[in-house]
Amino acid sequence: MKFLMCTDGESYAEDAIRFGGKLAKEMNADVSILHVRPPVSASSRIQLTTARKKLDQWDLELPGVEYLIRAKEILSEIGLTRPIAEKKEEEKISHVFRSGIQGATELHLIGQHGELVRLRMREGHPVDEVLEEADLGDYDLIIVGSRGHQGISKYFVGSTALRIADLAPCGVLIAKNIREDDNFLLCTDGSRLSEKAEIVGAEMAQALGAKMTVLAVAETEENREEASKLARRADMILSQMGVALQHKVRVGRPSEEIIDEAHDHDIVVMGASGSSAAKKFFLGSTPLKVIEYGVCPVLVIREKRGKIALEVTN
């Protein structure tokens, strides 16, 4: 597994990194932390370089480097990376950054169990650069933090996170209002993609030692039987993996029911719906709504672009 985590220095992004770090540690995933700094027009680059050199003489860090260093500290706090040796600590970290690695400035670290941790910095518009990075780096999961702490903003996700979720070439975890306990809600609609989502979600929940619930939503009362069949089938597949779980059926509009059910859970896992080939790479309206209006983190699973689809036989 290979995770891409994004930071913009805000505390919600750091919560997301803390969570992603834990997940990576349990799943032995390689991790990249990416910060995208604002674009610089070519005509002012020389002046900016002068300013950066001056900051360097004063031993001051640029904001972007500072965010990455903080992320690095978080990762070593939760035990993903080894604490850096004493001697290296004195050396300034920005000197170790090397530029020009797949279009980014980067610093390598090695994790506790041999995971590769990269701190990467790109320059440009956040959404474009995150997607570019995801494309080049062949990641399995993008983790994006999102504002969502207090007041009315609790129910809204920044457009950056939403657009990344919509256009990413791989799975995306939109992390907002992260809580300590991990209680997974796996949503199924019977599509092949949602089956994959269940399996990926179950693997993660297993790694974290979390409880799981499978949820199937029937649009009308007549479909209830069909939905409960789906839930039971998911239950069956997952119990072959040796996972114990509950299953649940609700009736109503899928997005609303999922959001409602999610109040009692900590992470919603769903496929990036759409059974037709054309829709596969774009998010269906249900996941987008859950991301936007739900109150807990949402993990959206999609077929990795350019990869052979994962066949699930029952």
Add this chain to the structure above:
Amino acid sequence: MSFVAFLTKRKWFFIGLLIGAFLLSIPVPEGLSPVGMRALALVMVSFLFFITEPIPLPGVALFIAVSQVLLGLATPSAVAQSFMSDSIFFIMGSLMIATALVKQNLDKRIALAIVRVTGPCTGRVIFGLVAVSALLSSFIGEHTVAAMMLPVGVALINFSADDTRKVRNLSSAILLSIAYGAMVAGIGSPSGGTRNAIMLAYWKELFAVDITYFTWIQHAYPVVLLEIPFISFIIYRTFNPEIKDLSRAIAALRKNVRKEGRMTQQDWLTIGIFLLTVLMWMSISDTIGLGITALIGVLLYLVAGIVRWEDLNNNVNWGIILVYGGAISLGIIMKRTGVAEWISLAFLNGVAPLGISSGLPLLAAISFMTLSLAAFVSSGATVGILGPITLHIAELSGTSVIAAGFITVISSSFSFLTPVASPACNIMYGSGFLNRNDFLKAGWKLILVSFVLILLVSGGYWVFLDFN
């Protein structure tokens, strides 16, 4: 896919060319010669390129040069001549001198001097930062001062709290006071900003008016001095910093700076050569030209071994010299083909119904026009494009060409609202320490104050100056 991406990235370039082709194909409006029409098309397209920047700005300058020859507006050698003048030498020399100054570690000493005078009170430190940035930038250029003062500001912020996210207001206030201080003072003397050299070139080439270094200071410096207290006060009140006493940060700063030791011989020599250059600008530049004087300073730095050619080669923004060459060249073609006069007449006819015909109301209109444009375009391009027009407006309406020129240059430095226009704000924003909203918060108040201020100065002080 990649072709579509290419098209979207360069869309303004092609839109610009289409607009140009359209302007060339429609009938020539009254009062404009066919040659003038071609020049007008070039002006409009270049203007669009300056705003949207579909290709790098130095590329736009090249576009201006190439188009002049292709449209038959000027001969190749005439274009080359219009690109290079004493004003361009002046810009080049000033940028090189600034490089020599930045290379020395004078910033730490400046920082220490500021806090020694102001003491730990946040309000006074902000005033000190605005005042020192302004005084320095009026002679050595705003981008240099911004680069030198940025670490001072960041150090103060970092030392004042463990988590800088808790002192967001303080950090915005400190960095904006440096940016705004450096920005408004760029017009203090001709060497303060590259756009000043453009205005000097226009006065000289288009109207044969010679403004000396000293006359410039006499007219413009009072504006700088008046702005300093307003900027500090408005920034302090708008952001209301979380920490009112910076003793902790100042103690840390002192400790950091003490390591530097005493001023070296080289430091003194750097300052000495700079002061000598300013002295020459004030005295003999009337006869030998500002540009040549600046080049004498550069030569002295090279002879003394304070800068190596590699430093100049890497740290001078050579592209910007080309941009200003292009802007001046465009201004000259606007004058020669009658485009400037045509636009000016249209402008005067447009504002006539408002009761604006000459004198102070007209200057107010010019200032307003410049302020609006400077919110979107770099201040150099603003002066480059508007200069020939505002000067012609003044001449046609019988208003002082000198006053109109100063109003244009000074208003172009009041780009408080966005980080695009001024190099100083651009450095702060581009380094990632400020976001766009910070500029809006204090900017609109400062624009109003500055607008009133410049009108008072032009209506009172300048009239008094020219009377004597």
